[in-house]
Amino acid sequence: MPTPSSLPVIALVIPVFNEEAVLPVLFARLGAVTAARDRPADQHRAHVDRPPGLGSSPSADGALLRESPP
Amino acid sequence: MTPARENEPRSSVWFIFAAVVAGLGAAFFLWGSWCAFPDSNWNEMRLAPAFALRYGITLYPLVGDGPLSTWIYGPVGAAINLPATLADSPAHAIAVAGVINSLTLILPFALICGSDSSHRPPGLALRALVFALCILSLPSLCLIFQVADHAAAALGLLSTWILTRHRSPGTARIGWAAGLCVLAAWSKQTSALLAVAHILGLLAMRERGAALRYAIIVVGLAAATLGVTSISFGFDNLWLNLVEIPARLPWGDIGDKLDRRGGDFVIYVVIVPILALATARYAPPQDPATARLLRFALIAYTVFLPAGLAAFFKIGGDMNSLHAWYFLLPALVIAWVGYAQNHPARALGPIIVTTLLLALRFPYFLSLPSTPANGKIRFAERFARANPETLWFPYNPVITFYSDNKLYHVEDGLATRHLAGLPLREQAFHRSLPSRLTAVIYPVVQTHRFSLQLIPAFRARTVLGEWAVFTKIPTP
Structure with a gap:
């Protein structure tokens, strides 16, 4: 169990874990293991794109995130 | 002599070593990000309003006017880029904007780390370590993309820091804090909520007199700056671009946003604030001023959250809208490094965490250009x-x-x-x-x-x- 003194460092490290795709890959692999249990014949490979971190957005690296106009 | 004192020379070596390694890593992070900065077309769109300001081109066009820019924020975020307009070419202008973006984000850290009084010798190395860890903890895209939130967050953090240096701050200190808070609000509209957070913070600390003076000064400064900006840009222009257009933007696809940013969202909206709250409660920073900064930052985070969530779920909104985590960062690092310094058993903690952060960042570092991508x-x-x-x-x-x-x-x-x-x-x-x-x-x-x-x-x-x-x- 983490001690109270280690709480701040967990708050610092977890976002970097997530940003560098360690957590998403871990979750994806766990998901893939679960899916494989359900569907043993399924050979899909879990693929996770590198998530852009916080601050990403530039409300849409350009207008990219904005929906295309009709 | 306490155990901490007995082990001081040995642990000092580890802290100095950690500071050097983290400093080199942070320097590499900043350099590579600055080199990558020109590659984003977004940054050029964000820089253009500074040229509009300098050359008297309308920053806030009415319907039927132009040119239409990307700027639906206050003028402060555009004004900080004014030095870039002195450059002799577009490539140099973008390069200067990249420096401004990085400095905007890291200068508040330098001031806060430098002012913390909890560190024993080697004080300089510890302050350098805290500063470098703050930089390494920044999301990488903050340093590559410029957004209006950066000026708002930096000014908001500076404002909160000034207000929290002493209990029952004097009128001059309150005036500075209120002034920076107003500038933050003129960087991004949602930062107006910081004034509410500051007043709530002062009231929570039973500093009613300071809260009242703060409220009076911040309202006065807000009214004065509204007058100046209305004369400079036109009230109708400001209203259309800063209020009406953001309000009229439709909601985005919530499912799509959570698909793309679900991890970030959970971490910055749930995990980090809970850990920061627990830190403030169970392992607060030793310097009373930094502990006070953490408490005010938590109040600010809570007050910002509804507006941040609304901005996040609007079309085009993203994690930058939830930037109040930035207020928590320096106090968290200071709390942890201070604890490690006072507990010899934790003396290796900083070098372990520094190594871990650098190892996690290593693949990203390799992807960064080594010379400006212009x-x-x-x-x-x-x-x-x-x-x-x-x-x-x-x-x-x-x-x-x-x-x-x-x-x-x-x-x-x-x-x-x-x-x-x-x-x-x-x-x-x-x-x-x-x-x-x-x-x-x-x-x-x-x-x-x-x-x-x-x-x-x-x-x-x-x-x-x-x-x-x-x-x-x-x-x-």
Whole structure:
């Protein structure tokens, strides 16, 4: 169990874990293991794109995130 | 002598070692990010408003006016880029903007780390360590993309820091804090909530007199700056661009946002604030002023959350809208390093965490360029200078500002007006385009091309390096 003194460092490290795709890959692999249990014949490979971190957005690296106009 | 004192020389070596390693890592992070900064077309759109400010071009056009820019924020975020307008070329202007973006984010850390009084010798190394860890903990894209939130967050953090240095702050200190808070609100509208957070914080600390003085000063400064900006830009212009357009933007696709940002969202909205709350409760920073900063930062985080969530779920909104985590960062690092310093058993903690952060960042570091990635801009600059008043770069208004001395419409400005349901009038649209328009040029990676739908004749596509050039289809 983490001690109270280690709480701040967990708050610092977890976002970097997530940003560098360690957590998403871990979750994806766990998901893939679960899916494989359900569907043993399924050979899909879990693929996770590198998530852009916080601050990403530039409300849409350009207008990219904005929906295309009709 | 306490156990901590007995082990001080040995642990000092580890802290100095950690500070050197973290400092080198942070320097590499900053350098690589600065080199990558010119590669984003977004940054040029965010820099263009500074040129508008300097050369008296309207920053807040009314319906039917132009050029339409991406700027639906207060003028402070544009003004901090003014030094970049002194550059002699677009590439240099972007380079200066990159430096400004990084300094905006890290200077508050330097001030806060330098002022913390909890560190025993080696004080300088510990302050350097805290500073470097703060930088390494920044999301990488903060240093690569410039957004209005950065000025708002930095000014907001400085304001909170000044207010929390002493209990029952004097009027001068309150005045500085209120002034910076007002500037933060003139950087991004949601930061007006910081004033509410500060007043709530002072009341929670039973400093009613300070809260009252703060409220009076902040309201006075807000009214005064509203008067000045209204005279400078026009009240109707400000209202349309800072209030009406953001309010009229539709909600985004919530499922899609959570698909793309679910991890970030959970971490920054749930996990980090809970850990920060627990830190403030069970392991607060030793310096009372830094402990007070953490408590105020938590109040600010809570007050910002509803507006941040609303901005996040609006179309175009993203994690930058939830920037109040930035207020928590320095106090958390200081709390942890201070604890490690006072407990010899934890003396290796900083070097372990530094190594872990650098190891996690290593693949990203390898992906960063080692020299400024401005070849694309330099190529376009030569092209634009050879063809004045004929080329329109909807994503790159600074390039043609240097070749034509004019600012043209920006893609995001046009799309934002369209999404807000405001009419794009044809005459006004053409008024802020090159007078002899022969080509519309997009970065080749930019596949969403809103503006082309407004000038459908430009359909012939040629690729020149990293640019997609659209010209009229020749008539037989």
